[in-house]
Amino acid sequence: MLHEFDSVIVGGGGAGLYAALEASRTANTAVISKLYPMRSHTGAAQGGIGAALGNVDTDDPVWHAFDTVKGGDYLVDQTAAKILAEGAVQAVYDLENRGLPFSRTPEGRIAQRRFGGHTRNFGEAAVKRSCYAADRTGHMILQTLYQQCIRNKVEFYDEFHVVDVILEGHRCAGVVAFELATGEFHVFRAKATLFATGGFGRMYRVTSNAHANTGDGPAVLARAGVPLEDMEFYQFHPTGIRGMGILITEGVRGEGGVLKNRHGERFMERYAPTLLDLAPRDMVSRAIMTEISEGRGARGDRRIDDYVYLDATHLGRETVETKIPDIQDFCKTYLALDPAEQPMPVQPTAHYGMGGIPTDVDGRVESSTEVYEGLYAAGECACVSVHGANRLGTNSLVDLIVFGRRAGQHIAEYVRGTDMPVISESAADGARKRIARLRERTGKGEFPGPLYEKMQEVMMSDVGVYRDAESMRRAVDRLRELRTRLGDVAVQDEGQRFNAEILGILELENLLDLSLVTAATGLHRTESRGAHSRRDFPERSDDEWLKHSLAWMTGDQIELGEKGVDVSIWQPKPRTY
Amino acid sequence: MNVKLEILRQNPDIAEAPHRVTYDVEVDQTDRVLDGLIQVTQNVDGSLGFRKSCAHGICGSDAMRINGKERLACRTLFRDVVETDGDVVSLEPLAHLPVQKDLMVDQEPFFEKFRSVKPYLIPKTQPEAGQEFLQSEEERELFDEATKCINCAACYSACPILDKNPDFIGPAAIVQAVRFTRDSRDQGLEARLDELDDPNGLWPCESKFECTRVCPREIKITKLINLTKRQVKKYREERGEEPNDR
Numbered sequence: 001m002l003h004e005f006d007s008v009i010v011g012g013g014g015a016g017l018y019a020a021l022e023a024s025r026t027a028n029t030a031v032i033s034k035l036y037p038m039r040s041h042t043g044a045a046q047g048g049i050g051a052a053l054g055n056v057d058t059d060d061p062v063w064h065a066f067d068t069v070k071g072g073d074y075l076v077d078q079t080a081a082k083i084l085a086e087g088a089v090q091a092v093y094d095l096e097n098r099g100l101p102f103s104r105t106p107e108g109r110i111a112q113r114r115f116g117g118h119t120r121n122f123g124e125a126a127v128k129r130s131c132y133a134a135d136r137t138g139h140m141i142l143q144t145l146y147q148q149c150i151r152n153k154v155e156f157y158d159e160f161h162v163v164d165v166i167l168e169g170h171r172c173a174g175v176v177a178f179e180l181a182t183g184e185f186h187v188f189r190a191k192a193t194l195f196a197t198g199g200f201g202r203m204y205r206v207t208s209n210a211h212a213n214t215g216d217g218p219a220v221l222a223r224a225g226v227p228l229e230d231m232e233f234y235q236f237h238p239t240g241i242r243g244m245g246i247l248i249t250e251g252v253r254g255e256g257g258v259l260k261n262r263h264g265e266r267f268m269e270r271y272a273p274t275l276l277d278l279a280p281r282d283m284v285s286r287a288i289m290t291e292i293s294e295g296r297g298a299r300g301d302r303r304i305d306d307y308v309y310l311d312a313t314h315l316g317r318e319t320v321e322t323k324i325p326d327i328q329d330f331c332k333t334y335l336a337l338d339p340a341e342q343p344m345p346v347q348p349t350a351h352y353g354m355g356g357i358p359t360d361v362d363g364r365v366e367s368s369t370e371v372y373e374g375l376y377a378a379g380e381c382a383c384v385s386v387h388g389a390n391r392l393g394t395n396s397l398v399d400l401i402v403f404g405r406r407a408g409q410h411i412a413e414y415v416r417g418t419d420m421p422v423i424s425e426s427a428a429d430g431a432r433k434r435i436a437r438l439r440e441r442t443g444k445g446e447f448p449g450p451l452y453e454k455m456q457e458v459m460m461s462d463v464g465v466y467r468d469a470e471s472m473r474r475a476v477d478r479l480r481e482l483r484t485r486l487g488d489v490a491v492q493d494e495g496q497r498f499n500a501e502i503l504g505i506l507e508l509e510n511l512l513d514l515s516l517v518t519a520a521t522g523l524h525r526t527e528s529r530g531a532h533s534r535r536d537f538p539e540r541s542d543d544e545w546l547k548h549s550l551a552w553m554t555g556d557q558i559e560l561g562e563k564g565v566d567v568s569i570w571q572p573k574p575r576t577y
Numbered sequence: 578m579n580v581k582l583e584i585l586r587q588n589p590d591i592a593e594a595p596h597r598v599t600y601d602v603e604v605d606q607t608d609r610v611l612d613g614l615i616q617v618t619q620n621v622d623g624s625l626g627f628r629k630s631c632a633h634g635i636c637g638s639d640a641m642r643i644n645g646k647e648r649l650a651c652r653t654l655f656r657d658v659v660e661t662d663g664d665v666v667s668l669e670p671l672a673h674l675p676v677q678k679d680l681m682v683d684q685e686p687f688f689e690k691f692r693s694v695k696p697y698l699i700p701k702t703q704p705e706a707g708q709e710f711l712q713s714e715e716e717r718e719l720f721d722e723a724t725k726c727i728n729c730a731a732c733y734s735a736c737p738i739l740d741k742n743p744d745f746i747g748p749a750a751i752v753q754a755v756r757f758t759r760d761s762r763d764q765g766l767e768a769r770l771d772e773l774d775d776p777n778g779l780w781p782c783e784s785k786f787e788c789t790r791v792c793p794r795e796i797k798i799t800k801l802i803n804l805t806k807r808q809v810k811k812y813r814e815e816r817g818e819e820p821n822d823r
Contacts (some may be wrong), residue, residue: 037686037726039628039636091640097711099698100725101717101760108711133724139635147697157722168817181677246633330633333652334607493624497590498678501623 001186005155006029006415008190010162010217014138014397015379015404016071016196017145019363022152022408023192027152027415032177032188034161038146041198041210042400044136046326048130050118050394051088051402053426055109056128061085063120064129066570067394071117071280072354072388073540074572075230075548075565082569083361084386084395087402092131095401100144102133113323114254115393117280125575126278135326141397160186161503162216163431165193165224165375166423173421175220176431180503183496185428191418192411194376195221195357196404202351202507203515204464205456206305208240208247213296217381219510220355221512222517226375227367227550229563230355231385231514232522235391235531238284240349241334242307248327248346250393252339253277255323257312259288260343261296264339267308270276275577282390283577286346289465298345301568304461309343316340321322348465354391354531355521356383358550358563367458368550368563374414374421378407385548388565389530400409403518424515438491438502445490448505451482455515456509458482463519468535472523479516480556486512517551520558525549542572578664580604580655582613584625585669586679595676598622599665606656610666611639613682614650626678634793637729642669642681647731647791671734673743687730690746694754699768716761723756723801725794732788732798738781745781746772748788748798755801758808767810774809780822782806 007023009016012033023029031037064085069076096102096110103111112128120127127145133140149156157177164176166187174189197217201209222228238259239248246572253259259277261267271287272279279287288308297306312320320328320340331339357377359365361384365372379400386399462475486509491501525540528534550561580602587595598623602613611629617726627650628638634652634812637688643653644662658666674682704710732748739745754773758766773779779802788798 035630035636035638036688039630039638040634041631043727044631044633044635055811078622090707093704093707093709097700097704097755099760099762100702101720102709104712104714104717106714108713108716110709134721136725139727143724144698150692151695151697212630212637244633315686326635333634447620447623452619491623495588495624497588498626498681499624500626502617504618 002118002189003030003186004189004420007189007192007194007253007411008032008174009196011192011196011379013196013198013379013400014042014141014145014157015038015400016194017149018401018404019150019194019196019378019411021145021148021406022405023411024154024461026412027192028159030188032157032160032162032175034159034180036158037156038142040142041213043139043142044247045397045530046247047115047133048113048127048132048137048394049088049092049397050115050392051092051131051398052085052129053089053092053110053112053131055105057120059120059129059315060126063122064088064118066122067118068386068392069388069570070123070575071392072390073575074546074567075385075388075529077385077566078153078568078569080361080384080386084398084402086535087406088398090180091401091405095141095144096125098148100133100140102131113251114278116250116278117275117392118251122363126275127557130524132251135251135324138397143399149497161506162220163506165220166427167221167224168421170370171373171421173423176428178431178435179269180498183499185432187423187428189420189423191415191420192374192376193475194363194378194407194411195381196377196379197381199353199380200511200514202352203455203459203511203518205460205566206240206243206245206347207350208237208245209350214507215381215508216507216510217297217377218346219513221357222513222553225552226365226372227358227552227561228355228517229358229550230385231517231551232525232549233354233519233531234350235352235354236285236348237351238281238288239310239346242345242347244334245310245349246334247349247351248310248332248344249324252310252324252327254311255319256311259284260309260311261291262298262300263296267291267296279577280390280392282533285465286533288348304307304464307345307347310346311343312339313343352391352396353380353381354387354389356381358383361406362410363403364410368561374418376407376411378404378522389532416569420530438505441490442494443490445488445491448489448508451485455479455482455512459515463522466533466535467522469523472519475519476516476523479512479519483512483516483556494514505566513553516556517553517558521549521551521560524560546572578604578606580613581665582617583665583667584679587676588678594643599772601660604655606654609651609653610643610653610655610658611650618656627680635727637727640671640729640731640734642671642734647671647735649729649793652793655678669810671730673734673739674730676731684730687733687749690750691728693746694750695769696753696757698757698762698764699764701764710762712761720756720759722796723752723759725796726752726756727794729793731791731793735744735791736782737785737787742777743776743783747779748802751779751802751805752796755805758805766812770809773805774821776821776823779806779809
């Protein structure tokens with residue numbers, strides 16, 4: 001079936017919905033989402049949106065921009081960081097005005113709290129910058145944007161999985177999608193196409209990410225020849241629930257929670273004497289893994305699945321119940337413990353991809369020299385880059401509201417001055433053939449489950465918080481092998497209706513491709529910067545590596561290139577907290 | 578431990594009556610029921626239909642009837658059900674919505690009712706440009722509970738009124754309306770009076786508390802419905818009007 005829209009938005013999370021809302025002012029807009037949009041993973045974000053409103057502490061967007069740059073270990077494009085910090089203030093007011101129920105200060109203004117790496121006056125001390133709605137900020141953003149899309153009558157194609165992008169050279173003409181309910185193929189022809197498909201944390205065994213976070217956008221584009229930027233930088237959030245990976249917000253530490261090792265020692269004193277537990281995430285995750293590898297984890301067995309404690313018992317019951325109620329609820333449900341009484345067992349959990357589809361500050365997809373016309377990306381799947389080598393807490397929500405909004409505004413302008421692109425009748429053939437091949441093998445091959453588990457284990461142990469040449473080389477080999485074996489898996493379900501196996505195999509293919517790019521780019525970068533921590537190259541090397549990586553994918557071969565970093569405002573300095 | 582998942586299966590594309598299929602799974606006490614379902618599809622029978630996403634009770638994808646009670650499969654640990662009900666765990670799709678496949682129901686009728694209550698801010702005034710609306714902590718607290726709703730439809734399935742009156746808008750839609758009628762920034766009740774003060778709006782509710790009992794977000798839904806009924810009655814009384822309850 002063929003559909004035509006001025007703009008098509010792929011993904012119904014925060015970035016996609018904000019873009020849809022803005023684009024739909026002038027453009028006839030459709031949102032294609034493999035989930036019902038209100039199930040998107042933006043809804044799981046807990047802590048808040050960093051914006052220098054200055055409602056509680058004196059603040060300035062320039063300080064926010066600086067913190068973002070320093071937090072990203074100077075791999076952040078600095079003009080983009082300024083746009084992020086300034087745009088955050090406007091976007092927060094815009095969301096509040098549209099109904100987002102922020103928590104309030106006694107004066108009735110938007111409440112703000114501390115978050116990791118956010119400081120006043122270029123690193124002097126922690127600042128209350130994170131605008132929050134209890135510990136459900138992401139849920140509230142998603143609800144607010146979805147409500148507004150309903151109000152503006154944006155058209156939704158729910159439970160449609162995008163399998164291909166239609167590119168004619170560097171001009172995007174739309175996408176091909178697979179309707180889960182019927183197994184039918186749909187071609188969406190559009191003047192502008194925006195990918196906002198979110199993260200890909202399911203590459204890892206322990207992750208805070210939803211099952212749906214399989215990197216569909218970046219993988220589809222990579223296979224179509226678009227390079228991916230800075231994929232070696234993958235963030236581990238320091239505090240996931242042991243074993244399960246469910247996120248315990250940094251807001252717990254923002255409210256005064258403290259990390260402790262098996263001896264009850266507040267070990268962050270040794271790693272980040274000024275910001276302590278609120279140091280950036282890469283540093284805290286490394287500190288935890290170092291404690292564990294030196295035998296001071298809770299069990300003390302030095303294994304990578306050991307854990308430490310996050311102690312909030314001294315905060316008092318009232319703070320726990322009012323400021324972090326959902327965290328209390330998770331702990332009771334999954335751990336049968338009450339954080340007001342007992343410390344929480346935590347370990348680093350795969351959380352956020354700093355890298356992704358390279359874009360400019362209006363969401364337009366660009367490689368090092370060329371801009372793809374009519375093709376946009378925003379949110380976690382994109383790389384502007386405002387997160388550099390390590391994202392600061394709250395800046396994921398900031399990214400998606402600022403750049404989702406900007407991309408939508410750009411699309412609204414763009415579609416007015418452009419014609420509907422031409423597409424060939426065979427646009428869906430590639431996707432159709434791929435799925436037909438899968439169906440041909442119904443019942444004649446292995447289950448994909450074991451391959452999925454193997455990939456997650458390889459990524460966890462060999463491309464995790466710490467990595468080195470040996471581990472990443474091993475990972476590249478194993479991932480290539482798994483990619484080959486993926487050709488042998490088969491579906492059992494012959495039906496068309498909600499064939500979850502086909503969806504699962506397409507998702508696994510996406511994850512395997514992105515895992516391979518992550519391992520290969522990590523192997524290439526022979527330094528440690530932000531979340532990319534190499535045992536064999538422990539220092540940052542600005543002379544050699546102050547540059548973004550670009551990775552082009554052809555089959556299982558990765559070709560690497562580079563792109564300059566915008567350091568026009570602040571000169572790189574050693575990163576201490 | 579070994580647990581048997583007894584799943585009510587059906588696929589409208591294949592002409593067969595709904596039937597129960599039992600799967601043996603090897604799980605830990607602390608595994609989620611969702612983990613058991615994933616084990617079945619990844620290793621035993623890939624054709625089993627159910628929805629999932631966040632796996633920790635935030636996205637609302639995996640509400641179903643577990644041993645007869647509406648729960649989220651990702652928030653229900655095996656120890657929670659096995660200790661009380663034994664090691665055969667019965668799984669059925671939500672009620673009051675058409676089954677699409679196995680444990681998946683068509684949520685569109687549910688969302689249609691959600692959309693009908695104007696679930697978006699209809700502001701009373703405009704704030705100063707580049708400023709937030711002012712709202713006191715107490716005003717914010719008034720609608721806090723309703724903001725927790727994840728539209729999982731557990732309450733919609735559990736509501737006994739929908740057994741006899743399928744046109745009742747149901748508990749979740751009322752919660753979504755209340756989210757705004759109690760928000761000091763919104764035009765409130767007046768903007769949604771037609772939908773709430775309607776024979777299929779608030780009034781069919783008979784305070785059976787089933788919605789409150791099953792809500793995975795622990796929202797006191799029945800209480801919110803009753804508060805709103807009183808608010809509507811007061812509104813009508815002040816104008817010398819009768820509620821539109823029949």
